[in-house]
Amino acid sequence: MAAEKWVVSVTAQTPTNIAVIKYWGKRDEELILPINDSISVTLDPGHLCTTTSVAVSPAFTHDRIWLNGKEVSLSGGRFQNVLREIRSRATDYEDEKRGIKITKKDWEKLRVHIVSYNNFPTAAGLASSAAGLACLVFSLAKLMNVKEDHSQLSAIARQGSGSACRSLYGGFVKWIMGKEDNGSDSIAVQLADEKHWDDLVIIIAVVSSKQKETSSTSGMRDTVETSELIKHRAKEVVPKRIKEMEAAIAKRDFPSFARLACADSNQFHAVCLDTLPPIFYMNDTSHRIISGVEKWNRHEGTPQVAYTFDAGPNAVLISKDRKTAALLLQRLLFQFPPQSDADLNSYVIGDKTILKDAGIEDLKDIEALAPPPENASTQRCRGDVSYFICTKPGRGPAVLADESQSLINPETGLPK
Ligand code: DP6
Numbered sequence: 202m203a204a205e206k207w208v209v210s211v212t213a214q215t216p217t218n219i220a221v222i223k224y225w226g227k228r229d230e231e232l233i234l235p236i237n238d239s240i241s242v243t244l245d246p247g248h249l250c251t252t253t254s255v256a257v258s259p260a261f262t263h264d265r266i267w268l269n270g271k272e273v274s275l276s277g278g279r280f281q282n283v284l285r286e287i288r289s290r291a292t293d294y295e296d297e298k299r300g301i302k303i304t305k306k307d308w309e310k311l312r313v314h315i316v317s318y319n320n321f322p323t324a325a326g327l328a329s330s331a332a333g334l335a336c337l338v339f340s341l342a343k344l345m346n347v348k349e350d351h352s353q354l355s356a357i358a359r360q361g362s363g364s365a366c367r368s369l370y371g372g373f374v375k376w377i378m379g380k381e382d383n384g385s386d387s388i389a390v391q392l393a394d395e396k397h398w399d400d401l402v403i404i405i406a407v408v409s410s411k412q413k414e415t416s417s418t419s420g421m422r423d424t425v426e427t428s429e430l431i432k433h434r435a436k437e438v439v440p441k442r443i444k445e446m447e448a449a450i451a452k453r454d455f456p457s458f459a460r461l462a463c464a465d466s467n468q469f470h471a472v473c474l475d476t477l478p479p480i481f482y483m484n485d486t487s488h489r490i491i492s493g494v495e496k497w498n499r500h501e502g503t504p505q506v507a508y509t510f511d512a513g514p515n516a517v518l519i520s521k522d523r524k525t526a527a528l529l530l531q532r533l534l535f536q537f538p539p540q541s542d543a544d545l546n547s548y549v550i551g552d553k554t555i556l557k558d559a560g561i562e563d564l565k566d567i568e569a570l571a572p573p574p575e576n577a578s579t580q581r582c583r584g585d586v587s588y589f590i591c592t593k594p595g596r597g598p599a600v601l602a603d604e605s606q607s608l609i610n611p612e613t614g615l616p617k
Contacts, residue, residue, distance in 0.1 A: 207301055208614040209294070210256035211344040212607045215336035215598040216246040218367045219403075219517045221462040221509055222446050223469040224376060226425045226435060231278075232384040233363045236425070237439040239376045240446050241367040242519070243395065244403065245595030248551040251332035252601070253317040254608040255340045257303070261312035267616050268317050268333070275315075279361050283338055284313070286357045291345035308345050315341075316608040316616045321590070334361030335368035339598040351597070355389035364417075371395045371596035373450045375443070395594045398453045401519055402526035402555060405590040406533060408486045408514040417512045420473065420480050427477040434472055439465075455521040459504035462519065463494075466509040482512050486537075486585040490516040493532060493576060500575035505529070526591070527558035534561065535570040536579050537586035551591040 224239035264284065266275045275281070291308035295301070303311065317333055338358040342349070351369045359366035359376075366387075367374040372394040379387030415423075424431050442461055449457035473480040483491075487510055498504045506529055507519040518533075520526040530549070539548040545564055549556050561567060572579045601607075610617050 206258060206260040207299060208256050208258040208260075208609070208611055209296065209301060209303070209344070210254055210607055210609050210611065210614075211340050212252065212254040212601040212609075213336055213340040213343060213598055214246050214250050214252045214601055215332050215339055215368055216243045216371065216595050217249045217251070217332040218243045218364065218374065219509060219511070220364065220367070221458070221507070221519075222439060222442050222465050223511075224363050225469055225472060226421050226431055227363070228378075229382075229384065230422070232387075233359050233361075234384050234387050235363060235376065235378045236431075236435040238378050238443045239364075239367070239439075240392070240443060240450075241364070241374050241376075242401075242403070242594050243368065243371045243374060243597060245395075245551075245592045246599075247595065248590055248592040249319075249321050249332070251317055251319050251336040252606070252608065253315060253333075253336040253340045255316075255337075255344045256314045256609045256614050257308075257311040257344065258314075258614045259311065261314055261614060264312050264315075266315040266317070269319060270616070279334070280337075283334065283357060283361045284341070286360065287338065287341040287345055287347060290342075290347045290349055292348055294346045313341070313344075314609060314614050318608060330362040331364040331368050334358055334365035335598065337361065338365070339369065340600075343600055352388045352390060356384060356387060359384070359387060359389075369597060372397060372594055375447070391597075392447060392450055395596050398450065398594065400453075400522040401594055402523055402552075403592045403594070404518045404520065404526060404529060404533065404555070405592065406486075406490060406516040406518065406537070407587045407590065408484065408490075408516065409585055409587045410484060410514050414482060414513050415480050420476070420482075420512060423478075423480070424472055424476040428472050428475040430475040431472045434468060438468065455507075456504050459498070459507035459519070459521075462507040462509050463504075470510065482514065483510055484514045486582065487514045487516060489536070489582065489585075490518070490533075493536060493573070493579065494518065496576045497532065497573065523555065523558060526555050527560075530555055530559040530589070530591070531561075531570055532573045532579075533586070533589065534559070534567045535572055536582060538567050538581055538583050539564065540584050547588060549589045549591065551589075552593065553591070555591040
């Protein structure tokens with residue numbers, strides 16, 4: 202390692218994911234080992250992702266991290282576990298052009314700077330920890346020349362946040378709970394890539410909420426300690442659903458996919474209610490969205506849309522194709538119109554072509570929408586949804602090679 206004050210950095214982008222068979226409950230809190238397998242869909246990083254730049258330099262005096270523009274403490278056990286695991290797997294690095302050589306031993310001593318941004322509001326409660334921790338692991342692994350494959354990296358990301366392990370892949374991903382006490386077999390695997398089922402369109406309703414939510418970590422701890430229902434779920438229900446969901450994904454069988462995803466979301470919220478004290482993640486708006494989708498699906502005689510809710514009130518709605526997504530968006534905008542001073546451009550974000558397909562070009566078009574035929578008495582609930590994101594299943598993590606996309610100043614090693 203030369204004595205100059207060089208900075209070496211890597212920038213990566215990692216998607217978030219939404220579980221369609223939920224992870225809820227740990228058998229080991231420290232290693233983050235779950236009580237059941239789970240399955241997720243990776244969301245298009247073009248609309249929802251974390252970008253992280255990591256850098257090393259002999260000039261850095263300690264490990265530092267900036268999240269969404271603010272420096273935060275790196276002392277948390279989970280960050281430290283991830284850093285330790287990656288450092289222990291670092292291998293020799295050489296940049297001949299710049300005359301920089303870092304040996305496996307040097308990595309132990311070199312301090313890192315980490316700068317991370319979400320391209321969506323963290324406050325929206327959209328699994329930012331999954332994308333964030335996965336991105337941290339992926340970018341550090343690239344920086345430190347870690348040779349392990351994505352499954353091995355997923356086992357490290359898992360120790361940062363359970364759901365993060367599924368963000369190491371695009372498309373459809375299964376987190377295998379594993380049996381080993383050391384967690385070596387608790388890894389994520391890809392079931393199918395994002396191209397396998399590219400008809401699906403996902404609309405997320407970011408639901409307005411003033412309520413401070415129980416964190417997933419403490420919520421699931423309380424559930425495991427106090428709920429009887431969770432035992433039945435983990436032992437009897439989920440293993441069967443995992444097999445059925447894998448088959449539904451393999452066959453692109455939307456009716457089975459939707460039935461399983463909705464049932465599993467509902468059961469997850471039922472075990473939350475079965476927890477002492479009970480946990481309420483969904484609110485009235487979430488319930489209204491479920492009722493609307495259920496009525497529509499029943500009216501059509503076969504599922505058009507699947508819904509799923511994580512540890513918060515936001516609805517993730519998966520429609521079988523673009524045409525259905527446009528009809529869904531019309532229904533959602535009829536029921537949840539924006540405030541009169543809103544800007545349509547920021548009320549529906551992501552893939553705006555769905556808005557076009559729905560025939561909506563300005564706020565007047567929303568006011569002119571008719572109630573859905575299957576539910577003519579639908580009331581308008583203005584202001585109950587903050588905004589909508591139109592997206593689709595997406596790819597896994599990627600390195601951003603273009604230096605201009607780095608979040609770290611290459612001279613100072615500090616955030617740009
Ligand atoms: C409801 O992964 O956030 O989103 O492992 O304690 O960090 P920790 O929890 P976290 O829990 C996610 C729970 C969920 C369901 C899921 O993503 O499978």
